[in-house]
Amino acid sequence: MTDQPSYYSIITANVRYDNRLTDSEKLLFAEITSLSNKYGYCTARNGYFAKLYDVVKETISRRISKLAKLGYLHIEIIREGNEIKQRKMYPLTQSSVPIDAKINTPIDNSVNTPIDANVKENNTRFNNTSINRDRDETSELFQLISKELEMIQSPLKVQQLEQCIESFKTNRSEVVEVAVDYCKQNKKGINYLIKVLENWSKENISSKEEAEKKVKTKRQSSRSALDEIAEELGVGF
Known part of the structure; x- marks a missing residue:
């Protein structure tokens, strides 16, 4: 993980007062903004956040999926063939321009313990056709x-x-x-x-x-x- 946290993080008003989000999810959003580089995205893996907050990776995955579903993260997956090379998470910090999105998060069939479709490394991409112009x-x-x-x-x-x-x-x-x-x-x-x-x-x-x-x-x-x-x-x- 090459991202380095900034001196401070951001929790915008729409995130801060969204009662659909838990405090842990809001804190994760703030950490992602802190880790976002000069290009505006964070590449940290779920394992990094899991270690930081002392939770399992699946918990982090669910939190990231929820932030993306509610329009607070834009997640881009960089692939090389069938292999995932990098995940870019763009925190959408506009105070009144949340993006509605449909997410597609397939489950890795090689996992022995079945988990819900929002878990894993979040092979997520926005379907921009449904987004307000x-x-x-x-x-x-x-x-x-x-x-x-x-x-x-x-x-x-x-x-x-x-x-x-x-x-x-x-x-x-x-x-x-x-x-x-x-x-x-x-x-x-x-x-x-x-x-x-x-x-x-x-x-x-x-x-x-x-x-x-x-x-x-x-x-x-x-x-x-x-x-x-x-x-x-x-x-x-």
């Missing part, structure tokens, strides 16, 4: 931001980003992707991205072309390129 789009953008810029750990930033993203009524993904790419190229983080999106929303930017025009640098002899970009975006460095 807008929620899915916002969730994918959160994953893009976590991958390209930094892991979204602050609940306040989650809320701010969610509001910024949903303020774009048309071509939402295209506009946000341009902003994320710009921030990545200029080594800017989430705080700067929020400023960019807030200003673009106020200026009614509604297409990829309009967004790209905003980040295009125009040379001026009396000002640096960075100063000009800041002016174009409507934010300061």
Whole structure:
């Protein structure tokens, strides 16, 4: 297990006050967010969590399955042939954008003791066809931001980003992707991205072309390129 826990964990309000979850399940969710790397996912195995919380692997498997079923985890299985190489768990920390999902968790027939279908290493994948379109789009953008810029750990930033993203009524993904790419190229983080999106929303930017025009640098002899970009975006460095 190569993941290293962060200094702090996250339990967002929707997880914290969900009475369908036990305290142990909420704590596991927090641990997964703590272990999520810069790409926004955790690869820790059930054995790691079982040892950490002094329970059996099947207990951890049930807890992870429940978190996924309720929309708090997106689980991706990496296979090589019939062999599972890695499991990626993406904690979905959006405060009001839970994802509904159908899960498919087959049982390993080589196990001698029969257990329910939610147990084992959770060969789970989302069936995105049943997910609400807008929620899915916002969730994918959160994953893009976590991958390209930094892991979204602050609940306040989650809320701010969610509001910024949903303020774009048309071509939402295209506009946000341009902003994320710009921030990545200029080594800017989430705080700067929020400023960019807030200003673009106020200026009614509604297409990829309009967004790209905003980040295009125009040379001026009396000002640096960075100063000009800041002016174009409507934010300061």
